Amino acid sequence: MAIxxxxxxxxxxxxxxxxxDRDIEEFSQRIRKQEDRVRELRAGGHDTREAERLVDLFKQNLAEWERRRVLIAQRIAYxxxxxxxxxxEAG
Incomplete structure (x- = not known):
């Protein structure tokens, strides 16, 4: 590959x-908001299973984005x- x-x-x-980096931050915010919703539902005596499942899915997506970020950073270094x-050479 040419320079x-x-x-x-x-x-x-x-x-x-x-x-x-922007996507990771957005996913982190979604997780925090969803965790807040879970707490609100729980405090209201509601079933939180589906809301908690969504938190888990968001966390899985976040982990994928973090892995992708590592690969991009490695490619940049290369x-x-x-x-x-x-x-x-300067000289």
Whole structure:
């Protein structure tokens, strides 16, 4: 892969990382809100099984996004090393 292609791919991956961070934060907020709903339902004497199930699903999705984020960060590190290795020596 040419250095320009690597640099372009690096930019793409960095944008994906920003998006992954945003998605992770959004999932975290959804989890907190749903946990609040569970507490409200429980306090009102309501059945919370389905609401708790939704919390579990949200947490599974969050874990997937966190794994995806790790892979993106690893790809960025790899591309940064590749781009740095291809840079001409200053001198």
């Amino acid at each position: 320009s292609e690597q640099a372009e791919q690096l930019g793409v991956e960095q944008r994906l990382l920003v998006r992954a 591309l940064q090393r590749q781009v740095a290795a291809e840079q001409p």
